[in-house]
Amino acid sequence: DAGVIQSPRHEVTEMGQEVTLRCKPISGHDYLFWYRQTMMRGLELLIYFNNNVPIDDSGMPEDRFSAKMPNASFSTLKIQPSEPRDSAVYFCASSLSLNNEQFFGPGTRLTVL
Amino acid sequence: GESVGLHLPTLSVQEGDNSIINCAYSNSASDYFIWYKQESGKGPQFIIDIRSNMDKRQGQRVTVLLNKTVKHLSLQIAATQPGDSAVYFCAEGSWGKLQFGAGTQVVVTP
Numbered sequence: 001d002a003g004v005i006q007s008p009r010h011e012v013t014e015m016g017q018e019v020t021l022r023c024k025p026i027s028g029h030d031y032l033f034w035y036r037q038t039m040m041r042g043l044e045l046l047i048y049f050n051n052n053v054p055i056d057d058s059g060m061p062e063d064r065f066s067a068k069m070p071n072a073s074f075s076t077l078k079i080q081p082s083e084p085r086d087s088a089v090y091f092c093a094s095s096l097s098l099n100n101e102q103f104f105g106p107g108t109r110l111t112v113l
Numbered sequence: 114g115e116s117v118g119l120h121l122p123t124l125s126v127q128e129g130d131n132s133i134i135n136c137a138y139s140n141s142a143s144d145y146f147i148w149y150k151q152e153s154g155k156g157p158q159f160i161i162d163i164r165s166n167m168d169k170r171q172g173q174r175v176t177v178l179l180n181k182t183v184k185h186l187s188l189q190i191a192a193t194q195p196g197d198s199a200v201y202f203c204a205e206g207s208w209g210k211l212q213f214g215a216g217t218q219v220v221v222t223p
Contacts, residue, residue, distance in 0.1 A: 044213075091157070093156075099164075101162060102211065104158070106155060
């Protein structure tokens, strides 16, 4: 298995633009997680899905952020409109079950100018 | 320990020595604990985990100790190697949600 796949690896955009981050979890994993990592706040859980259904989105910072999982092999995290303070590395992770090892993707480094 | 800020605590270790990385967790209801390793430019990589009904677990060159009385977790790395240089995160889990600590930078010197 190729592991968790994220795209793009790097994204540079201007304030106000829409940004879409993509994730393909490991096949057979029922849980998918989106995290954000910054120097100031470390790794923060934004949202997680179970069997494509959002279970907990309490970490999503505000309405500008949205996440979807249309099928078991694909999820998106969208920011609209983007702001400079959204600059961070965004990680997607998947796991077989709760309280089990989460496998992380390589991350998307987002820079909003 | 758990902290948020710009400065990561750093542990400098000589190659071949044993490393001990400490972590204080906050939620006494947490029932699952994990250590992750993150190298520059990569995602966190699983090292070892432990359930709350255990106090010690060993892996290859690594040992995790859990002290629930004082809410303390530690990771011991035996015979530290240059490839062990990375940021190490502890995470506590409850109902599947992981809360990560700020991390400790480990630097292995020759």
